Amino acid sequence: MDFYDVIKNRRSYRFYEPKMPEQETIERIIDAARLAPTWANFQGVEYIIVQEPDNVSRIWKAIGQKNKFESAPMFVVGIISPSDSGKNMNDEQYYGVDFGICFEHLILAATAEGLGTCWIGWFNEEKIKEILKIPQKYKVLGLTPLGYPKKEKGAVKDRKSLDNLIHKEKF
Ligand SMILES: Cc1cc2nc3c(=O)[nH]c(=O)nc-3n(C[C@H](O)[C@H](O)[C@H](O)COP(=O)(O)O)c2cc1C
Numbered sequence: 001m002d003f004y005d006v007i008k009n010r011r012s013y014r015f016y017e018p019k020m021p022e023q024e025t026i027e028r029i030i031d032a033a034r035l036a037p038t039w040a041n042f043q044g045v046e047y048i049i050v051q052e053p054d055n056v057s058r059i060w061k062a063i064g065q066k067n068k069f070e071s072a073p074m075f076v077v078g079i080i081s082p083s084d085s086g087k088n089m090n091d092e093q094y095y096g097v098d099f100g101i102c103f104e105h106l107i108l109a110a111t112a113e114g115l116g117t118c119w120i121g122w123f124n125e126e127k128i129k130e131i132l133k134i135p136q137k138y139k140v141l142g143l144t145p146l147g148y149p150k151k152e153k154g155a156v157k158d159r160k161s162l163d164n165l166i167h168k169e170k171f
Contacts, residue, residue: 006112008155013116016072016147020051025113026146030076032109038098044084045102048077048132055131059143062127063120072145077128078103079138099141107144116149 001009030047038044050056051074059075078099085095107117125140134140 010111011153012118013149015070015150020073029109033102033106036102036105039086044080050075058131063123072147077143081137117144
């Protein structure tokens with residue numbers, strides 16, 4: 001898929017077919033995240049592939065957004081230790097930025113593969129860490145179901161116009 005078609009066709013999918021994506025496809029998607037730029041090339045973002053049905057249903061419970069989603073065959077859970085990123089000149093931590101870049105690479109690669117995702121940021125982090133035995137130093141910053149969408153949504157709409165976003169020379 002052309003790059004701009006991928007951008008336009010990435011949507012948040014909340015209803016999935018039960019079919020499991022191929023392992024090779026999953027690896028290609030995570031490889032796209034691996035190639036993302038990070039703070040001083042620290043590459044701190046790691047990925048947990050969750051496919052065991054019992055773990056998948058426990059993750060749904062930890063997300064707790066009932067009635068909004070229908071079960072997906074698997075999840076990718078993204079984690080990063082703040083110590084594996086840096087701070088900017090204003091002493092602000094950058095690990096969230098590293099995470100966002102890597103996870104969006106993953107999400108766009110999934111779109112290019114014809115798979116659906118939904119970036120989920122609202123979940124019980126401690127429960128997810130307990131289920132997946134994630135060491136304390138890591139932050140779980142996002143996770144996504146991965147699978148074939150039940151129904152394609154079509155291209156992105158509902159966005160502000162460029163006129164509302166661009167400032168020329170000065171604010
Ligand atoms: C950082 C982030 C966190 C999100 N968290 C959730 C979430 O917890 N639950 C959910 O249903 N959607 C979540 N979304 C999806 C957004 O609601 C969605 O991207 C937005 O409404 C635009 O729709 P679209 O992705 O189909 O273009 C999240 C998206 C982002 C980028």
